[in-house]
Amino acid sequence: MTVPRNSLRGFLTQARGALRGAIETSQNVTIVIGNESADLDSMSCSILYAYIRSMAPPRNAFSAIYIPVTNIPKSDIQLRPEYLELFKHANITSHHILTLDDLPDLSTIKSQLPPQNTKWVLVDHNALQGQLGSIYADRVGGVIDHHDEEGKVPSETGDEPRMVEKSGSCTSLVTKYLRPSWDSLSGLGISSAAAQAQGDSLSDDAAVVKVWDAQAAQLGLASILLDTANLQDKSKTTGHDREAVEYLEARILACPKLAASFDRNKFYEEIDSAKKDIGGMQLYDILRKDYKLWNDKGQKVGISSVVKNIEFLQKKAADEANTGTADAAFLEALQRFATEHELDLYSLMTTSTSAEGHFQRELLVWAFSETGITTAKKFAAESGNELGLEEWQSGEGNSYDHDGDGYWRNVWWQRHVQHSRKRVAPLLREAMI
Numbered sequence: 001m002t003v004p005r006n007s008l009r010g011f012l013t014q015a016r017g018a019l020r021g022a023i024e025t026s027q028n029v030t031i032v033i034g035n036e037s038a039d040l041d042s043m044s045c046s047i048l049y050a051y052i053r054s055m056a057p058p059r060n061a062f063s064a065i066y067i068p069v070t071n072i073p074k075s076d077i078q079l080r081p082e083y084l085e086l087f088k089h090a091n092i093t094s095h096h097i098l099t100l101d102d103l104p105d106l107s108t109i110k111s112q113l114p115p116q117n118t119k120w121v122l123v124d125h126n127a128l129q130g131q132l133g134s135i136y137a138d139r140v141g142g143v144i145d146h147h148d149e150e151g152k153v154p155s156e157t158g159d160e161p162r163m164v165e166k167s168g169s170c171t172s173l174v175t176k177y178l179r180p181s182w183d184s185l186s187g188l189g190i191s192s193a194a195a196q197a198q199g200d201s202l203s204d205d206a207a208v209v210k211v212w213d214a215q216a217a218q219l220g221l222a223s224i225l226l227d228t229a230n231l232q233d234k235s236k237t238t239g240h241d242r243e244a245v246e247y248l249e250a251r252i253l254a255c256p257k258l259a260a261s262f263d264r265n266k267f268y269e270e271i272d273s274a275k276k277d278i279g280g281m282q283l284y285d286i287l288r289k290d291y292k293l294w295n296d297k298g299q300k301v302g303i304s305s306v307v308k309n310i311e312f313l314q315k316k317a318a319d320e321a322n323t324g325t326a327d328a329a330f331l332e333a334l335q336r337f338a339t340e341h342e343l344d345l346y347s348l349m350t351t352s353t354s355a356e357g358h359f360q361r362e363l364l365v366w367a368f369s370e371t372g373i374t375t376a377k378k379f380a381a382e383s384g385n386e387l388g389l390e391e392w393q394s395g396e397g398n399s400y401d402h403d404g405d406g407y408w409r410n411v412w413w414q415r416h417v418q419h420s421r422k423r424v425a426p427l428l429r430e431a432m433i
């Protein structure tokens, strides 16, 4: 059975029902899942892939429908205002998105969703992490990603892709992979009934499909534009990104309802400012909203990415603490976060725009254990040049650098701003011994 041509909204509703049914009746299920930071790229990759693949599956698909799962609890969607802004363009709401809450509870997941009944396609990462990874890693049978290759996905993936390539956005690679299927779907119209219908309803159906295509195209386009700064960031943008933007934008402009009013720059600004609108959030939520954890060689390393500078976070910490200096409140908040996550090493990466309008990055590394301290020192010694690390001081004129009493901490300006967590995380992991 092929999934009928449908809107994103209709498809996601169907996917939720299909997942529930598969769990209840022990049927096969294919899950498409993005990484644990669940940024816009991860979310749109999994939905776009599952959507087009379900309507145009390979002949020997493992299951009739592909289920897109966003790798966070449902309540965490609220921490991503850019999701909510974008959903309006895709005619969906946070209630349509499938999250970890739609999978059985971790305590019973192995019996309710037996590994042999599942196939996992990874998008925007290439190693299934955490507890899901410990149960289902052997069931991964496809990947599209733009992070460093970890060699965890089998080299032969049959009917599913095995595509790990450099690209600003993973959504660009997903778009490239799906294009032939999407093109043939759009050529087919929405149902055989449409083919038999009279002229009027046929063109009505065609118009409906164009609206659906434009909604899905906007879902993908937003991620690529965010990841490449509207294709302006030369250090990130690749040919894949430019081609995908051209393709998705054409799909939007092919929809008469949108063609006249759609403006890519305006669309980008809208989603980008929604992403930076984190002023109303608690500091703890800001630290965990774009957080990734690695558990290698017996060390736990966590990295938070934040779209505001340390000064902003200090003010927030001071407001929340109501006492003491901003420096102290900020450091206490970070320490609390690292302690609760039982980290050997915690890193905070910020991005912001300087008063002169330049894009800038700060990098904080704080090690709490003996092994963590060894890693941190090795990282600082070996990666300082590549990352362009320079001494940093807080607004109150304090250095946060510290070595002793069982911990080590350093904060730098990271002058080579082309390097995101995608580069910093592998450098930290290479420093682990």
Ligand SMILES: [Mn+2]
Binding pocket: 041, 042, 124, 146, 169, 170
């Ligand atoms: Mn990505």
